[in-house]
Amino acid sequence: MDVAPQEPILEIKKKIQHFLNVPINSQTLTVFDWELIDGLDLSDYPLISDATIIHLSTKSTQTPPPKTKITVKFSARKIEIDVDKTTDTLRSLKEKIHIVDGTSIKRMALFFNGSEMEDDFRSLGEYGIEEGSEIMVFMKMAMSRATDHPPMRRVGLVVQTSMSLMNESRIPMEMNDTSRVDELRQLLVERGTVPADEYIFIHKQRIMREDCSLRWHGVENADFTYVFKGNVSRGF
Incomplete structure (x- = not known):
């Protein structure tokens, strides 16, 4: 052939x-x-x-193993996948995501409970994955041949909202590292994640400036950003 x-x-x-x-x-x-x-x-x-x-x-025909349904979350969508937590590995999970969603295996970075899953041959059960577990997918930056003036890069961050807003939740998002904090706030409002209001964003225990970029604040892949209602002048 x-x-x-x-x-x-x-x-x-x-x-x-x-x-x-x-x-x-x-x-x-x-x-x-x-x-x-x-x-x-x-x-x-x-x-x-x-x-x-x-x-x-x-593959020989045999009784299929019991399946565990998990949720795979991207920045703006999510899919549900059936896995066998005893025999499926991180590598086979990436294959399934690729087949269902078309996402490049080479660029996938999968996170569970805030930690990156890195051992391709470790079973999903060893990671503690159970029925209803949520896996977050971030995309690694594609390799660039440019050696000077590198382009802006995409970063995947997790926005943690509080009960004082709507419902406490974790939202995985992808943005350019040159995006400003006020652009992040506007995106959350447009998606209906938070109502239109004033908010304080905190990264690594520091209040973020809305007119500064994610790169300026040192935001990296899988970092958490916390959102509280209020502003710097009147507190929250």
């Missing part, structure tokens, strides 16, 4: 389905005992070259 060096693994599985009538979700492709992952390209596996043999195995 002829394939391009940059061809996605998923496209290769589609060709196999066309030629051999094997469903994509039943295929497992391996090279030198390495499984080829749907969200990656052929070029991500440097050992593959012309005339390389790729092994195909199919």
Whole structure:
């Protein structure tokens, strides 16, 4: 079978389905005992070259394992995914998110209970994930070839609202690090997350200036920003 060096693994599985009538979700492709992952390209596996043999195995029919439904939250949307917390790993969860939502596996950073999930081969159960757990997805910045004057970057932050506003909740958001705090406030109002009013934003126990950017305040990926009703002059 002829394939391009940059061809996605998923496209290769589609060709196999066309030629051999094997469903994509039943295929497992391996090279030198390495499984080829749907969200990656052929070029991500440097050992593959012309005339390389790729092994195909199919999943046997068996009683499906019990599923656990979790919520995956992005900055402006969320999806629900069924997982097996005993056998699914962080890597397989990323694959499922890619298949359902199309999000790039290479750019995903997943957070649970405020901490990044980094061990691809650790089971979801080992992370403490249960029925109804919420996973937050932040997008890593794509690599840039520019060496000087780098472009603004996207940061994923968690906005924690208080009971004095509407309902206490955590809202994952993505913004440019050059965005000002007043732009963050306006975005929350436009989305209906908070009513139109005056607010104080706090990052790392410091009151944020509305006319200054997230970068100026040192906001990084997965940082928490707390919102309280009021202003600096009259307190909250």
